[in-house]
Amino acid sequence: MDQAISIDQLTKKYNEKTAVDNVSFSIQKGELFGLLGVNGAGKTTLIKMLCCLTAPTNGCASILGYDIEENQKQVKEIIAVSPQETAIAPNLTVRENLELMAGIHGYSKMEVKEKTAHMIAAFSLQPYENQKSKTLSGGWQRKLSIALALISEPKILFLDEPTLGLDIIGRRELWALIEKLKEKTTIVLTTHYLEEAEALCDRICVMKDGKVKAIGTVKELLSMTNTGNFEDAFVKIVTKEELG
Numbered sequence: 001m002d003q004a005i006s007i008d009q010l011t012k013k014y015n016e017k018t019a020v021d022n023v024s025f026s027i028q029k030g031e032l033f034g035l036l037g038v039n040g041a042g043k044t045t046l047i048k049m050l051c052c053l054t055a056p057t058n059g060c061a062s063i064l065g066y067d068i069e070e071n072q073k074q075v076k077e078i079i080a081v082s083p084q085e086t087a088i089a090p091n092l093t094v095r096e097n098l099e100l101m102a103g104i105h106g107y108s109k110m111e112v113k114e115k116t117a118h119m120i121a122a123f124s125l126q127p128y129e130n131q132k133s134k135t136l137s138g139g140w141q142r143k144l145s146i147a148l149a150l151i152s153e154p155k156i157l158f159l160d161e162p163t164l165g166l167d168i169i170g171r172r173e174l175w176a177l178i179e180k181l182k183e184k185t186t187i188v189l190t191t192h193y194l195e196e197a198e199a200l201c202d203r204i205c206v207m208k209d210g211k212v213k214a215i216g217t218v219k220e221l222l223s224m225t226n227t228g229n230f231e232d233a234f235v236k237i238v239t240k241e242e243l244g
């Protein structure tokens with residue numbers, strides 16, 4: 001099976017508001033998949049459903065063959081999410097945050113130490129390991145947030161706006177890190193930075209008003225919209241009623 005995520009007519013309604021509207025597509029194993037759209041397009045709601053954080057109103061989805069409603073336990077074991085609002089405990093040090101998260105995943109004392117040491121090394125967090133997390137720069141907080149998500153060695157990683165608010169240097173450092181993760185992990189990334197999606201993603205899905213408006217590689221999206229750069233393609237996709 002090469003599919004990591006399979007989504008079939010997934011819908012989420014909040015009272016009268018349809019946040020995700022009959023969405024169907026699949027993501028291949030090892031893909032770095034971008035989810036784009038203007039504010040309120042439904043990206044976060046879609047991710048929340050795939051992470052079993054909110055139940056669909058209609059439709060279904062599976063992660064590595066596990067149904068997001070029927071097999072929540074298995075789904076939660078193979079995914080991790082680095083949310084928009086960071087999951088860091090501000091008054092704990094970098095090391096304590098990592099140890100706490102490893103403990104939450106039920107690792108033994110020895111494993112907690114090993115995994116924490118591994119993450120500190122992998123993310124070059126050594127200079128900050130004894131520093132309270134709230135005193136880290138935005139970029140290092142984001143890195144720690146991703147390290148926390150990865151401590152359970154998930155097969156699928158959801159990154160919700162991982163570089164929000166970072167300067168271009170911080171963003172590029174995170175890009176390099178995300179590219180490295182790609183070798184081992186299927187990644188679903190949401191972002192408002194078009195150049196980020198263009199630089200990192202194998203395929204991109206553009207959503208608007210809860211619906212999928214276009215899906216494909218950057219090259220395919222340019223050709224679909226008959227445009228020469230990704231920003232023009234994106235604008236055309238989200239402003240035109242129908243493409244083609």
Ligand SMILES: Nc1ncnc2c1ncn2[C@@H]1O[C@H](COP(=O)(O)OP(=O)(O)OP(=O)(O)O)[C@@H](O)[C@H]1O
Pocket residue numbers: 014017018019037038039040041042043044045046
């Ligand atoms: N808990 C909720 N209750 C009611 N409406 C909600 C709730 N969560 C989201 N919505 C609505 O659903 C729609 C989609 O929101 P969502 O946060 O999924 O969009 P998004 O694409 O992630 O937006 P952004 O880029 O701003 O983060 C929006 O109109 C939002 O107001």
